[in-house]
Amino acid sequence: MASSILASARAEPAPSRARRTRALAAGGAVFVALLIVAALAAPVIAPADPIRQSLRGRLSAPTLSGADGRSHLLGTDHLGRDVLSRVIYGARVSLLVGFAAVIVGGLVGATLGLVAGFRGGWTDSMIMTLADAQLAFPFILLAIGIIAVLGPSFHTLIVVIGLSGWVTYARVLRSQVLVLRSREFVDAIHALGGSVARVIARHVLPNVLSSLVVIATLELARAIVLEATLSFLGLGVQPPTPSWGGMVHEGREYLDSAWWISTAPGIVLMLTSIVVSRTGDWLRDLLDPTLRGE
Amino acid sequence: MRGLLPFLASRLLRAAIALWLVSTVVFVVMRLSGDPVPLLLPPYAPQSEFARVRAELGLDRPLPVQYAVFLGSVVHGDFGQSIHFRQPAIRVVVGYLPATFELGLAAFALALIVALPIGIVSAVKRNSAVDQATMALALVGQSAPTFFIGILLILIVSLKLGLLPTSGREGWQSLVLPALTLGAFTMASIARLTRSSVLEVLRADYIRTARAKGVSDAVVVAKHTLKNAAVPIVTITGLQFGTLLGGAVVTETVFAWPGIGRLAIQSIYNRDYPVVQCTVFISAVLFIVINFCVDLIYGLLDPRVRSS
Numbered sequence: 296m297a298s299s300i301l302a303s304a305r306a307e308p309a310p311s312r313a314r315r316t317r318a319l320a321a322g323g324a325v326f327v328a329l330l331i332v333a334a335l336a337a338p339v340i341a342p343a344d345p346i347r348q349s350l351r352g353r354l355s356a357p358t359l360s361g362a363d364g365r366s367h368l369l370g371t372d373h374l375g376r377d378v379l380s381r382v383i384y385g386a387r388v389s390l391l392v393g394f395a396a397v398i399v400g401g402l403v404g405a406t407l408g409l410v411a412g413f414r415g416g417w418t419d420s421m422i423m424t425l426a427d428a429q430l431a432f433p434f435i436l437l438a439i440g441i442i443a444v445l446g447p448s449f450h451t452l453i454v455v456i457g458l459s460g461w462v463t464y465a466r467v468l469r470s471q472v473l474v475l476r477s478r479e480f481v482d483a484i485h486a487l488g489g490s491v492a493r494v495i496a497r498h499v500l501p502n503v504l505s506s507l508v509v510i511a512t513l514e515l516a517r518a519i520v521l522e523a524t525l526s527f528l529g530l531g532v533q534p535p536t537p538s539w540g541g542m543v544h545e546g547r548e549y550l551d552s553a554w555w556i557s558t559a560p561g562i563v564l565m566l567t568s569i570v571v572s573r574t575g576d577w578l579r580d581l582l583d584p585t586l587r588g589e
Numbered sequence: 590m591r592g593l594l595p596f597l598a599s600r601l602l603r604a605a606i607a608l609w610l611v612s613t614v615v616f617v618v619m620r621l622s623g624d625p626v627p628l629l630l631p632p633y634a635p636q637s638e639f640a641r642v643r644a645e646l647g648l649d650r651p652l653p654v655q656y657a658v659f660l661g662s663v664v665h666g667d668f669g670q671s672i673h674f675r676q677p678a679i680r681v682v683v684g685y686l687p688a689t690f691e692l693g694l695a696a697f698a699l700a701l702i703v704a705l706p707i708g709i710v711s712a713v714k715r716n717s718a719v720d721q722a723t724m725a726l727a728l729v730g731q732s733a734p735t736f737f738i739g740i741l742l743i744l745i746v747s748l749k750l751g752l753l754p755t756s757g758r759e760g761w762q763s764l765v766l767p768a769l770t771l772g773a774f775t776m777a778s779i780a781r782l783t784r785s786s787v788l789e790v791l792r793a794d795y796i797r798t799a800r801a802k803g804v805s806d807a808v809v810v811a812k813h814t815l816k817n818a819a820v821p822i823v824t825i826t827g828l829q830f831g832t833l834l835g836g837a838v839v840t841e842t843v844f845a846w847p848g849i850g851r852l853a854i855q856s857i858y859n860r861d862y863p864v865v866q867c868t869v870f871i872s873a874v875l876f877i878v879i880n881f882c883v884d885l886i887y888g889l890l891d892p893r894v895r896s897s
Contacts, residue, residue, distance in 0.1 A: 436834075436853070436869050440614075441618050516732065527736045528842060530857075540734075550740065550748060554744055557744070561737040565729075568734060569729060572732045573732070
């Protein structure tokens with residue numbers, strides 16, 4: 296008893312710390328809002344066409360009056376394209392692939408988890424063995440193999456990244472179904488002619504909603520980084536479409552003379568990843584501390 | 590030792606299923622792709638040449654037969670001839686393995702050497718400036734993309750400060766930056782985990798007893814805390830070692846490190862299927878074997894794990 300009181304007393308955050316957490320959360324929210332606005336309104340906000348090349352304006356350092364008479368706040372790349380505009384358009388790719396992959400992974404994972412939970416028996420063992428096997432392997436290696444072979448298209452990218460993250464959703468839904476199946480009221484619903492869909496909608500989903508929100512947020516961060524990594528390896532979004540990972544790759548050769556080509560998209564990517572995954576951690580502590588072990 | 594055998598058997602079965610799944614996916618994916626034969630022959634080679642090479646590679650047989658042949662030869666470590674290197678794929682991959690091992694071990698050692706002291710100091714000096722700074726850095730290390738950490742290190746340490754080489758594998762100097770890049774995530778994870786396990790133990794009653802007896806802080810930490818905090822650290826550390834293999838692909842590409850990760854990417858561009866298959870499979874075997882050993886050690890250390 297004494298030790299638990301002690302522990303909870305120590306875990307109490309100091310007021311200054313709470314204030315800083317709030318400030319950080321607010322900063323993160325502003326960053327995410329800016330990113331979403333940038334992605335949605337890219338054609339309006341971007342100062343230049345992201346794929347328009349300019350031979351005279353190549354490798355220009357960040358400047359207000361470039362050789363081509365335009366301002367380039369983040370400089371230009373080896374083909375004279377405006378880096379700021381490309382970073383803004385890159386937000387579209389990252390968020391689109393990220394959200395779509397989360398939806399794909401969530402749908403597949405939720406379906407398999409529900410099926411495993413309700414069917415039980417062989418179906419359950421097979422699905423869960425598959426989950427274990429997938430976790431027992433660094434997925435990026437398989438992703439690289441699959442994308443290299445199927446060809447790097449938007450659809451392949453979304454499906455592969457999405458499928459890489461189905462396991463956590465499946466586990467959470469399955470265990471919730473198992474918990475509910477052991478309760479008598481579920482039998483009662485069946486006896487009264489209630490459908491499985493009704494059990495899912497009224498009893499399973501409300502119970503796991505907060506867990507799903509936490510998982511989806513953490514998965515979003517992972518999906519964005521995985522897309523950037525694959526694009527960096529040349530297996531993701533193909534040029535000339537601007538993507539952050541691809542831009543870091545393009546700037547790799549000019550790191551010594553034109554550092555801004557790689558660093559500008561890289562820093563935005565890093566910030567995005569940190570902000571989104573911190574939001575996920577924060578939501579987890581707030582909504583569902585039991586997920587901590589995952 | 591009760592329960593150890595079933596535990597062992599279930600882990601072995603799981604490892605075997607994982608290997609079979611990986612090899613099947615590798616096979617399906619590789620066969621879905623385009624025909625490698627046009628890459629092997631000059632553009633205007635006669636039709637008979639195409640047929641001859643296709644038969645030589647076994648590509649003219651029905652898919653189930655190809656699959657059976659593939660599984661059979663995988664068991665014997667035979668992945669066919671590398672199209673690019675013109676020698677057995679397994680020999681090519683084995684030739685690139687030492688560089689990857691070297692990088693992985695260096696990254697792992699560096700991560701442990703840096704992360705353990707940091708984690709312990711952070712826990713003991715909880716909420717101090719040191720704690721807050723290192724834990725903030727650890728959070729960055731855990732969520733920053735590996736390839737960008739590498740690019741930043743090259744830019745700052747190699748190009749601006751001129752301290753270490755940007756790429757290649759010559760001498761220990763060229764190993765430092767790749768090891769730091771590959772180890773960053775592991776380092777951050779181990780530091781955070783060490784901090785939380787040490788904190789956990791520091792709250793335990795027996796530590797308060799030791800303190801009450803008048804044992805000095807240094808002895809409490811060294812003798813009573815670390816031993817008890819070690820079990821979760823050992824487990825996660827072992828699992829992290831397997832994860833390093835996945836990160837090696839990116840790190841080796843960034844630093845032009847001649848290991849199997851870079852070999853895999855280059856073989857994809859060359860459409861050198863046997864080498865890609867072999868690399869993915871060998872990495873899978875390594876990963877699964879390492880995880881199996883970690884499970885086993887954990888099962889020996891902590892009997893409660895066996896029943897789960």
